[in-house]
Amino acid sequence: MTRQRAQGRTGIESRSIRRLFREKGIVFTTQREQVLRAVIEAGKHIDAEELHRRLSASRQRVGLATVYRTLQMLREHGLVAESQFGERRHRYEQAEGRHHDHLVCLACGKVQEFEEPAIEQLQERAARRHGFAALSHRLELYGYCRACGRRNTP
Amino acid sequence: MTRQRAQGRTGIESRSIRRLFREKGIVFTTQREQVLRAVIEAGKHIDAEELHRRLSASRQRVGLATVYRTLQMLREHGLVAESQFGERRHRYEQAEGRHHDHLVCLACGKVQEFEEPAIEQLQERAARRHGFAALSHRLELYGYCRACGRRNTP
C-alpha cells in the first residue's frame, strides 16, 4: 500500500494528532483521527452527514454514528466548535484559538465570521450584572450579505 | 354553555385579538386565537408540545399540527419570538416591543433575560463593517446562574 508522502498545507501529521489525543487523555483510534482531520481540511461549517460522505469517499470508511460520537467528544475537549445557523442540522468547525461570531445570509446561506472584542466584554459585564457566570455564548446576526443586499434593495 | 365573564389580568379580549388579526391581514379562527392567548398567558419560553397540552386541558382542543402552523405564522407576523437554548425543541414567547437576549443556566435550565443596548449598537456596527444588513440576531450566554454558580464554586 503506497503511502502519501507529504500531507500538504495542513501540516498536521498522524504523529501529532496521536500526541494531541494522548495529552488530552483521548483514546486514539484511526476513526477519530480521520474525523478530526476531515473537520480541519473541510475548513468551515461542515455538517456531520457531509463529513461522513467525504470520509467514505476519500479516506477510510467511518460509521455515521461514530462521526456523531466523535464530533461530540471533540467538542467536549474544545477541539471542535458546533453552531446551528437556523437550520435543522448542526455544523462543525475546528475550534482554533480565537473565538468568533457569525453573520448568516438569509438569501444565499453564506456564513461570514467576525470578531468584536468590545461585544465580548459587554457580554461579560451584562452577565456579571445578573450574577451569571458565563462559560460560552453564541451570537449570530441574520440578514443579507453584501451581494444579496445589493440585489434585493438597490 | 356558561361563558367566563372576566378574562382577568391579561386584559386581552377576543374582540381585540380579532381586530389585531384583521389589521395584520390574518384570517381569524378560534384555534389561532387560543394559541396566541395561550402563548401570552404562559409567560415565557414555552414549547409547542406544552402549549398543546395546556390548550387540550383547559380550553378548546387544538391539533398539534395547528399549534406548529400557528406559531410559525405568528412568528412571521412578529407576534411571537422563537428561541432554542441548546435543546432540541424550540421555545416561544410573546414578541413584545422591547428586544432582549438570554442567559441560559447549564445546571438548572433557568433562562434569564437581559438587555444591553450597547451590544446591539456594536452588533450593528460590526455588521456594517462587513457590508451586512442585519435583520435580526440571537445572543445567548451559557453558564451558571447565581444559585447554581454558588452551589458549584463556593
Added chain:
DNA sequence: CGCTGCCTGAGAATGATTCTCACTCTCTAT
C-alpha cells in the same frame, strides 16, 4: 344564505441525532 378557498386535525412521513449490542481494537500491565 352560499360559494370559494383557506384552515384544521389525525396520522403518516421526515430527518437529524442517538441508542443498541455484538464485535473489534487500544492500552496497560505482565
Added chain:
DNA sequence: ATAGAGAGTGAGAATCATTCTCAGGCAGCG
C-alpha cells in the same frame, strides 16, 4: 511481545420534534 479488561465501532433500529397529507370544515365576502 502478549493477553485481558475495557473502551470504541458500525449497522440498523429507535427517538422525537417538526412537517406533510388530504379529506372535511369554517371564515369571509358578496
